[in-house]
Amino acid sequence: MVIPVHDVNPVRRTPYVTYALIAANVLVFLYTPGIAGSVAGDSALSQLCHLHAFLDHYAAVPQELIHHQLPRMAPTGEVGAGPRGAGCVVGPPSYDKSPPLSVFTAMFLHGSWLHLLGNMLFLLIFGNNIEDRMGHVRFTLFYVACGYAAGYGFALLNDTSTDPLIGASGAIAGVLGAYLVLYPKARVWVLVxxxxxxxxxxxxxxxxxxxxxxxxxxxxxxxxxxAGTVAYSAHVVGFLAGMLLAWPLRPGTPPPPEPRRLLWGRQARHSW
Structure with missing residues (x-):
């Protein structure tokens, strides 16, 4: 797997939406109960119970999206003792969950620092050019649309799953699909x-x-x-959705600048 670090494709306007999305994802991650608990020094079980309760409320669950089967019992975030020892207390949910809205909130949830930083790296490198081409408002709508396509696409393929679906990967996959359509010849610096x-x-x-x-x-x-804990099919659906939505913009998209060739570490004056 190659790791992108920079693209040779300058933008004409400041990508405010891309920066705002990155900031929102980082802030939500920092304020996720399990993360906050680790900083405060809570026990591992307490962190886990709070995290499960938080995800049960705000993550997208395929069974809920397709069949609208909301759970009658959910983690409360509290720790209790049972016949088998300490565990998370389960009770009737104290909230009314909207499955369609959960797809949106799930786009800002991440399970680890690696998950978060990997997604934000791809968004930072490729999102600015797509925002530059679409404009701030259209890019925002595009990003959300790709996230919804990825979430519901994954749910349709896994309609009986009760595992929470979290992460911005589906929406960012749409950004990558759009980039492939609009800037296929742009050069990208990667680490192999x-x-x-x-x-x-x-x-x-x-x-x-x-x-x-x-x-x-x-x-x-x-x-x-x-398939593990990674929703690869959500990435595929989001990528294809991004390609489809960006295709009408392809004819009017100016090509990226031709990068100067490097010859023995110095700028070559003539192309070859």
């Missing part, structure tokens, strides 16, 4: 793990095409022992 991390400058169609193929392969169960 080969004994050490080798920096390479590759066309976007190679970087993003390779990423999409991996997600498609993993979503089919090939190449991994199980």
């Amino acid at each position: 793990p080969f004994l050490v991390f080798l920096p390479l400058r590759l066309p976007a169609w190679i970087v993003l095409g390779f990423w999409f193929v991996l997600q498609a392969v993993y979503s089919s169960g090939s190449g991994v022992s199980t």
Whole structure:
């Protein structure tokens, strides 16, 4: 897997929405109960109970989205003692959950620092150009639409699952799909793990095409022992939705600047 670090594709306007989305995701992560509990020094079980209660309320659950089967019992966030020892207390939910709204709130939830930082890196590198091409308002609507397409697409393929679906990956996959359609020839600096991390400058169609193929392969169960906790099929649906929504903008999109070729570490004066 290659790690993108920068694209050679300048923007004309400040990507305020991209920056705002990154800030919102980081803030929500910092204020997620389990994370806050770890900073305050709460016990591991207390953190887990608060986190389960929080996700049960705000995460998207496929069974709820497709069949509208809301749970009659849910974690309360409290720790109690039972016949088998200490555990999370379960009781009637003290809230009315809206499954469609949960798709939106789930876009700002992440399970770990690695999950968060990986998503924000992709959004920072590729989101600014898509926002620059679409404009602030249209990009916001586009981002949310891709997130909903990914969430409901995953739910349709896993309609009996009760596992919470969280993360901005589906919406960001839509951004990657749009970038592939609009800027396939833009150069992207990536780090390729080969004994050490080798920096390479590759066309976007190679970087993003390779990423999409991996997600498609993993979503089919090939190449991994199980689908695990990663919603690969949500990535695939979000990516395709982004491609479809961005396609009408392709004819009027100016090409990215041709990068100067590097010759022995110095700028070459002539192309070859």
